[in-house]
Amino acid sequence: MSPFMLGILILFISALLALALRREHEAASRVGAFGAMLGCAVATIPVLRAMAGAEIPSLILPWSMPCGSLIFRIDLLSALFLLPILLVSALGALYGLAYLRPYADRKPVGSLGRCWFWYNLLVAGMLLVCVSHNALMFLVAWELMSLASFFLVAFDDEKTEVRDSAWTYFIATHLGTAFIIALFLTMGVAAGSFDFADFHKATLGPGVMGVLFLFAVIGFGTKAGFMPFHVWLPEAHPVAPSHVSAVMSGVMIKTGIYGLLRMLMLMGHPPAxxxxxxxxxxxxxxxxxxxxxxxxxxxxxxxxxxxxxxxxxxxxxxxxxxxxxxxxxxxxxxxxxxxxxxxxxxxxxxxxxxxxxxxxxxxxxxxxxxxxxxxxxxxxxxxxxxxxxxxxxxxxxxxxxxxxxxxxxxxxxxxxxxxxxxxxxxxxxxxxxxxxxxxxxxxxxxxxxxxxxxxxxxxxxxxxxxxxxxxxxxxxxxxxxxxxxxxxxxxxxxxxxxxxxxxxxxxxxxxxxxxxxxxxxxxxxxxxxxxxxxxxxxxxxxxLRRRLLARRSVGATGTWDCGYARPTARMQYTSSSFAQPITDCFRMFLGTRTSLRAPGEPFPQQPGRLSTETPDIFIARFYRPLFSWITRPLSWTLNVQHGRVQLYVLYVALTLVALLIWALGWPQ
Amino acid sequence: MNSLIHPLLALLLAPLLLGIINRTKALFAGRTGQPLLQAYFDLAKLLRKGAVYSETTTWVFRAGPIVGVAAPVVAIALIPFGGIPALLNFPGDLILFAYLFGLMRFMTVAAALDTGSAFEGMGASREVQFSALAEPALLLGLAALARLTGDLSLSGILGSLTPQDWAHAAPALALVTAGLLVVYLAENSRIPVDDPNTHLELTMIHEVMVLDHGGPDFGLILYGASLKLWALGAILTGVVLPFHDERLWPGIVIALGGMFGLAVFVGVVESSMARLRLLRVPQLLVAAMVLSALALVLLMR
Known part of the structure; x- marks a missing residue:
């Protein structure tokens, strides 16, 4: 276990170093990337041993929380998920080193250093998620992973659409986390401990277990991208830098699958x-x-x-x-x-x-x-x-x-x-x-x-x-x-x-x-x-083909467009026209919006125009109505939540006074 | 050693199927028609020619025809014939069988798109649409056969199918046959899905994708297409004519007769039917999928 923890320590230290060196683009990038690669390489050793069947002793640290012990363990399930995380994160760091270089001139000073800071924290967070065997530590690691990836998605934050996508991700991932917290609390209270090893002691009725199963599916499914909880993926993945998209899409969403499988196996014999x-x-x-x-x-x-x-x-x-x-x-x-x-x-x-x-x-x-x-x-x-x-x-x-x-x-x-x-x-x-x-x-x-x-x-x-x-x-x-x-x-x-x-x-x-x-x-x-x-x-x-052509004449010419002599590149089939028969076939699920301006008179003055757009049907038909339905009755809270700090201090003071009065036992 | 008979027969006789289909069509039209061996003459001529490539194309264009022959050759090694088990058989080989044609299609389509021609893009687009709908029909039909025989390999399924199965599970087997027949016609670009004899590029599917190929490349495409016709036909024949014999040759003769009969049947269909409007083809394929699924559910009672 200790090489693994050493790997995580390297990730944390290199993250902080990259942040400290953020004024020097090149130095910060190198420290961040090499730290990530080194950390992943060191942490791979125990994971490979675990995959090979060796028993990796758990690491149990003392902590003062009243709910179980701080326990880190690599079992086979963890190892299986850790292996791709380590590989893809290390390769992503190497790739990111070159990929981010053009941004050095475009972005404000310090942004590359910050990017590497969050990248290494994201990797550390994913690694910790897969080895934490206590619900509280799991949630801390989960949150570290979510926050780090949020800041990475918002890398190009001067663009409005990037900020919007990042917020969509932020809200989606935390709604999911809320279900996970509810799941952990119910299981933990029933089991009397928040260690995963004790969760099987929880004896709950089949109805409650069914609800908990659904909570696990929603909570972890939001991270994994189950439909209809997937809405953040097509928003967040395109705007993040590509090495971050690769890590998020390739391995981070898999932590949702990991969490789901881990929990399902602790929930007893499953009904069909x-x-x-x-x-x-x-x-x-x-x-x-x-x-x-x-x-x-x-x-x-x-x-x-x-x-x-x-x-x-x-x-x-x-x-x-x-x-x-x-x-x-x-x-x-x-x-x-x-x-x-x-x-x-x-x-x-x-x-x-x-x-x-x-x-x-x-x-x-x-x-x-x-x-x-x-x-x-x-x-x-x-x-x-x-x-x-x-x-x-x-x-x-x-x-x-x-x-x-x-x-x-x-x-x-x-x-x-x-x-x-x-x-x-x-x-x-x-x-x-x-x-x-x-x-x-x-x-x-x-x-x-x-x-x-x-x-x-x-x-x-x-x-x-x-x-x-x-x-x-x-x-x-x-x-x-x-x-x-x-x-x-x-x-x-x-x-x-x-x-x-x-x-x-x-x-x-x-x-x-x-x-x-x-x-x-x-x-x-x-x-x-x-x-x-x-x-x-x-x-x-x-x-055979090479031999057949060896002594024959092999010529080169333009593409044969059925006799048309001057084809242009604009006449090619596009991605939209290629997919159109299929998207038409399934239009009832897709809701593609088409806007067409046909060229008018026989000798059109203005060129015609056709554009199609397929927005996510779940956002348009489900989430947007749902959230506006929630927002409407809650809008009165804006009277209290208005952003004036002085009044917030007043709220704090009033709450404290009220608590004091309650604690003194008055009125009795 | 017996297992080698079918691959050899297939490699040798596959182009003959094209000849039989064409002769049948000629007979219906009252023409003499081309020689039965015309496809062999075409192949021999094409393989001796040079080639002209479009400047737009890359190595993908040249790789398409090669995959287009290699994939069906391997697929043929998975098919039993006339009671002889396949050269390569294992539980689940039917999945590999379906996906080998997927690989062939992927590379044929990529080669078509490599030319940058709008016509070839059009054909490619139709090809992927129709095959995406044909794939569930094929796999569900094979699953129904697996359910009936309790075996997961093509050799096991077609080897244990007997005429008695037709007696007691006729409805399900008829449904499977109908589903597989539609898949067979669609995958091989025959009427009512595609017309190999059409002269209008706008209405073509398979033919238009290979407009730019010439010489040995086109020869390989022609040969690959006939191998595919053979491979899917051999499965269909195995289902419809499940006669086995202890001796080697009667089974092979029956199966060969089935293959040639199927080719005649295709010729009859092509002579007596118009092709469907392109917009109707998906409905036909979904119908095939439903037939196969229905057969599977019937067998689950």
Missing amino acids: WWGWTLIGIGLVSGVLGVLFALAQHDLKRLLAYHSVENIGIIAMGSGLGMLGISIGSPLLTTLGFAGALLHVINHALFKSLLFFGAGAVQHGAGTREMDHLGGLLKRLPLTGLFFLIGAVAISGLPPLNGFVSEFLIYLGAFHSGATLHGTAALSGVAVITGLALIGGLAAACFTKVFGTVFLGAPRTEHAAHAHECGILMWLPMLTLAALCAAIGLCAPLAANAMAPVVANMTGLAPEQTALAVTYAQWPLTGVVTAAVALLLALCLLAL
Whole structure:
């Protein structure tokens, strides 16, 4: 445990140093970034040992709080979530070093130092969340993580939309925290201690437990991005600096999944409807997430909606796992949870890869608007290649890692659909339909992204003069892309590594989960065999093609546009036109707003204009009415809450006098 | 060794299916039609040609056709044929089967978008829309078959399906067949979803995506498309003609007969039906999805 705490200490110290050196941009950045990388490297040692099966002794510190002990522990579940956090945070620091450099001239003095201060605190907060085994310490770490990320989202705070997005995030995350606090208080009071280890002692009725389950889903689901609590993701992720988006979207939202799984395992034997709720949330988040992604024009906003989609896949896997516990099927439990946990890691890898790629596009071309880009593969060859790998991986296609975790969840669903009896079998139908639809739509979405941003001809001057990023930015992408391929080609090993984690988490006997994973070994070996065969076939065909063309004439000309001689880049299909048939097909869920000014007379003087916008339907139809409904009766409080400090002091004084009178026992 | 028979047959005979379809259509139209082996002549000619590439394109454009052959080749290795188990079979191989075509589509679409042509973008956009709706129908149909036979591998499912299953679970099997047939026609860009013979780029789907490919690249695309036609057809034939025999050849002959019969059937459909309006195609695919889901639910009683 002590190397881990040393790592956190390094993070805190480097954060303070970066803040102290904030007048020197370069020095502050170096201290911050190297501190983050060093801290993560040191903290990785015990996490790897825990994953390898070693028992890491808990760290119990004395503290004067009356509610349990200050206890830090790395068990297998923590280790599984810590691993991607440490990796992505370290790579993000390396990437951020180069990414933030252009901001040094634009931003006021000190802002880069502050950015690194909050970045390192965010990393420390995430690490502490995963090792705190006391509710109070967990909340402190949770708050540290939320606040640090709030300040990072508000990095470009001179822009109004950035401030608005940051406030949306701030409010959403704290509403979620309120539910977590209520959950912890009820459990803690009933158990008589706020240590997680004692929570199972809480004996509460099934009704109360059901409410607590919903609290956990809402509280942790807000951080994770379950629909309909996801509204902050598409606001906050696009405006944050790209390395921060990568960390937030790749790993920070996973702490919500961590918290949810941790709590669910302490809440006793789950009734079947808990599993069904998670499957339902997963279906809604997955399908609507990818549909909203398809309708976006902003590259990073699109990626943010894909996080909602992938969290949906994780929720579906966890739902199958919960259902497995509830009906007593170790196979379903293991396949569901193993798929969900592996997808946690996989999503961390390819989503941060894609955000790094989006950052490189913004860095090189100066815009995130997809319809202004195009042809970037020629100008950013490395970024384009890595982005393509990430795009294939996130679409869940073989031979990369996204397919492996979805395959495990599919296997659980097929097992349930083919062999179980009664209503449980319907979960298989639901998950298979959901995953298949999500898979097809995600592939549609990422062909759209890759096609409009990297392929074709540049649509604007921005795109035509884009430049490739430096090694500090492409090295992290290379690492992540290589890991995506490695997990895809070592699928059986990856699934094996999940077995003890699932056993540790669910309390199943390790033999049972190992047996279930053994069941998946043969299929996964088959998948890898097919992947190798695919790569071999690709190589052979590429060689054949080269030989066939070797002695023939190979010419180059313009694209054949069905006889039209002067095609321009503006005539290409855009991201909007590419997605339009699908968004039209699902318009009842999306509510896309179209404004069209058609060119008028036969020889139009003014050019026509078409714009489409797909705002989040949950904000427009649910949250905004809800909040205005709450605000109206509460507006009288503005008479008391007006911002005049002198009167606030008066309130304090009056309260103290009233308390004094009450304490003296008057009137009696 | 027997498992190698089907991949070899598929690699050799897949282009023949195109010939059979075209001859059937010619027969209906009262023409003599092209030779049965026309697709082979086309392939031989294309592979001997040079190529002209658009200056807009990158390596993605050249990689598309290669993936377009490699993915269906691997998929064919997963399919049992005439009672012989597949070369590669494991529980869940049906998922890999569906996703290999996903990979093929991803790269074909990317290659189309690489040209920067509005026509190819249009075809690509339709392709991803229709296949996103066809994928649930395919996987649900396969899940229904898995439910019926209690097996999760294609070889297990099609190997244990017998004519008796048709006797006692005819409604479910008929629904699955109907769902898979729609998927088969849609995925292979046949009428009523797409018309391979149309001459108007605006109405094309698959053909318009490959407008800029030429020479060996186009040869690979043509071959890949015929392999896909074979692969999905082999599954459908396996469901409709579940006859197995202890001896090797009767099974293969029946299955081959089924494949050629299916090709004739496609020719008949193409001669006797108009294609649907593009806006109607999603409804057809959702209907296929519902049929497959209904079959699965029927089997769960």
